[in-house]
Amino acid sequence: MDAVLDNLDAVVRAFTYTLLLFLISGVLSLVLGTALAALRVGPVSVLRLAASAYVTIVRNTPLLIVLIFFRIAAPKIGLNFNFVDVQFGDIRLNNLFTACVVGLTVYTAAFVCEAIRSGINAVQLGQAEAARAIGLPFAGVMREVVLPQAFRASVPPLASVQIALLKNTTVAGALGVFEAFARMRSLNNDYATQRIEIFLVFAFVFVVLVEVLSFIANRLERRWRIA
Amino acid sequence: MTAQESAPASAGRGEPLVVLEDVQKHFGQLHALKDIDLTVTRGEVVVVIGPSGSGKSTLCRTINRLETIDEGTITLDGQPLPQEGKELAALRAEVGMVFQSFNLFAHKTILENVTLGPIKVRGMKKDAAEKKARELLDRVGVGHQAEKYPAQLSGGQQQRVAIARALAMEPKVMLFDEPTSALDPEMIKEVLDVMVSLAEQGMTMVVVTHEMGFARTAADRVVFMADGAIVEENTPEEFFTNPSSDRAKDFLGKILKH
Ligand SMILES: Nc1ncnc2c1ncn2[C@@H]1O[C@H](COP(=O)(O)OP(=O)(O)O)[C@@H](O)[C@H]1O
Numbered sequence: 001m002d003a004v005l006d007n008l009d010a011v012v013r014a015f016t017y018t019l020l021l022f023l024i025s026g027v028l029s030l031v032l033g034t035a036l037a038a039l040r041v042g043p044v045s046v047l048r049l050a051a052s053a054y055v056t057i058v059r060n061t062p063l064l065i066v067l068i069f070f071r072i073a074a075p076k077i078g079l080n081f082n083f084v085d086v087q088f089g090d091i092r093l094n095n096l097f098t099a100c101v102v103g104l105t106v107y108t109a110a111f112v113c114e115a116i117r118s119g120i121n122a123v124q125l126g127q128a129e130a131a132r133a134i135g136l137p138f139a140g141v142m143r144e145v146v147l148p149q150a151f152r153a154s155v156p157p158l159a160s161v162q163i164a165l166l167k168n169t170t171v172a173g174a175l176g177v178f179e180a181f182a183r184m185r186s187l188n189n190d191y192a193t194q195r196i197e198i199f200l201v202f203a204f205v206f207v208v209l210v211e212v213l214s215f216i217a218n219r220l221e222r223r224w225r226i227a
Numbered sequence: 228m229t230a231q232e233s234a235p236a237s238a239g240r241g242e243p244l245v246v247l248e249d250v251q252k253h254f255g256q257l258h259a260l261k262d263i264d265l266t267v268t269r270g271e272v273v274v275v276i277g278p279s280g281s282g283k284s285t286l287c288r289t290i291n292r293l294e295t296i297d298e299g300t301i302t303l304d305g306q307p308l309p310q311e312g313k314e315l316a317a318l319r320a321e322v323g324m325v326f327q328s329f330n331l332f333a334h335k336t337i338l339e340n341v342t343l344g345p346i347k348v349r350g351m352k353k354d355a356a357e358k359k360a361r362e363l364l365d366r367v368g369v370g371h372q373a374e375k376y377p378a379q380l381s382g383g384q385q386q387r388v389a390i391a392r393a394l395a396m397e398p399k400v401m402l403f404d405e406p407t408s409a410l411d412p413e414m415i416k417e418v419l420d421v422m423v424s425l426a427e428q429g430m431t432m433v434v435v436t437h438e439m440g441f442a443r444t445a446a447d448r449v450v451f452m453a454d455g456a457i458v459e460e461n462t463p464e465e466f467f468t469n470p471s472s473d474r475a476k477d478f479l480g481k482i483l484k485h
C-alpha cells in the first residue's frame with residue numbers, strides 16, 4: 001500500500017489525466033459521432049458515402065494505430081498540436097495530450113455514430129414523416145424529432161462505447177501522457193515487491209469509474225423511458 | 228370552431244386549389260398511380276375510397292411530396308410543387324396531414340406537439356404559439372391533456388391532437404389518410420365529429436376513409452380508386468346508391484356486407 005499512499009499526489013494526478021482524456025474525448029466524440037450519424041441518414045448522397053467510409057476505415061483500424069498516427073505521423077505532414085499548452089496546477093495539457101484526445105475522439109466517434117444510427121433506426125418512420133409534414137427541413141426533423149428519440153434508444157450502446165473509451169484512455173499512456181496506466185507501470189518499476197497491491201488499487205479505481213458511468217446510463221435510461 | 232381561423236378556405240370558394248394532371252408513380256415494377264387527374268377546389272371535401280393497395284395513401288402522400296412522382300404535374304394554389312429544400316418544406320407547411328397511426332412526437336408533450344411547427348417553421352413566439360395551441364386543443368376537446376405525453380392518451384384523443392397539430396400551421400388543405408382505421412369503434416365518432424365540423428367551416432379536405440357516414444354527411448365528392456387508377460367519381464349519394472363501375476359495385480358489396 002505504501003507505494004500508492006506515498007505517491008498519492010502522483011496517482012491522483014494520473015487519474016486526473018485519465019478523466020480529462022475521457023471527458024474531453026467523450027464529449028467531442030458524441031458531437032462528431034452524432035454529426036456523422038446525421039450525415040449517414042441524410043439526403044445528400046456524397047455526404048452519406050463519406051460518413052460511411054469514415055466509419056468503415058476508423059472502425060477497422062486498431063486504436064493504437066490511430067493514436068500513433070496523430071502522435072507521430074500527422075506532425076510529419078504538418079498536422080501538429082504544438083499550439084496547445086495549458087497549465088493549471090500540476091496538470092499540463094500539451095501537444096501530446098491533445099494528439100491523444102484527437103485520436104481517441106476520431107476513433108470513438110465511429111462507434112458513437114453506429115450506436116446513434118441504431119437508435120435512429122429504432123425511431124418509427126412515421127415520426128420523421130410527421131415532422132416533414134409540418135414543414136420542418138431535414139436539419140429540423142433531425143434536431144427536433146429524430147435525434148432526441150434516437151438518443152434515448154441509444155443510451156445502452158452509447159454507455160458501452162463510452163465505457164470502452166474510458167478504458168481506452170490507457171493506450172495514451174504508451175504515447176507519453178502520464179495517465180493512470182503509465183503511472184501504474186512506473187510505480188511497478190519502483191516498488192517491485194508491491195506489484196499486486198498497486199495493480200489492485202488501479203484496477204479498483206477503474207472499476208469504480210466504470211460503475212459510475214453505468215449508474216448514470218441506467219438513470220438516464222429510466223428517466224427517459226416514461227416519455 | 229371559428230370559421231375565420233380557417234380563413235384561407237372561405238375566400239375564393241370553388242377555385243382550383245390542388246390540381247393533379249396525368250400523374251404517374253411507380254414503385255419498381257409496380258405502377259402505383261396511373262394517369263391520375265384530380266382537381267380539388269377550395270372548400271371542397273373529397274373522399275377517396277377503394278380497396279387496400281389501390282394507391283390511396285400514395286395519392287395523398289404525393290400531394291405534400293412525401294412521395295415523389297415520375298410523371299405529370301401537381302400544383303397547389305397555382306404553384307407547382309417544389310423539388311427539394313426550403314421551398315419544399317414551406318409547401319409542406321401549407322398542407323396539413325393526418326396519418327392513420329397518429330404519429331404524434333413521442334418525446335414531446337401534447338402542447339409541444341402542437342407548438343413545434345408554429346415556433347420552428349412559422350417563427351411564432353412561444354407564448355403566442357402556446358395560446359393558439361391551447362385554443363386548438365380546446366376545439367378538438369383535449370385541452371385538459373395539454374401537459375401529458377402522447378402515450379398517456381387514448382387513440383381517439385391522440386388523433387384529435389394530430390388534427391390540432393396540423394391545424395396549427397393554418398394549412399390551405401388537409402389530407403387525412405384513414406384517420407379512423409387504427410381506432411377502437413367507440414373512438415371513431417369523436418374523431419369524425421371534429422372532421423365534420425372542420426368541413427362545415429369550409430376547410431379544403433382530401434380524406435381517405437371507408438366511413439360512409441362521414442362521406443355522406445361531409446363529402447362533396449367521392450373518388451373511387453382501384454389498381455392505382457381513379458375508376459369513378461361521383462357525389463356520395465350517387466356513388467353509394469348507384470355505383471356505375473363493376474369494380475365499385477364489387478367493392479361496395481364487400482364493405483356493406485358487415
Ligand atoms: N414505399 C413503397 N415501396 C414499394 N411499394 C409501395 C410503397 N408504398 C406503397 N407501395 C405499394 O403501392 C401500392 C399502393 O399502396 P398504398 O398507396 O399504400 O395503397 P392504399 O393506401 O390504397 O392501401 C401497394 O401495392 C403497395 O404495396
Ligand SMILES: [Mg+2]
Pocket residue numbers: 283284285404405
Ligand atoms: Mg393506405
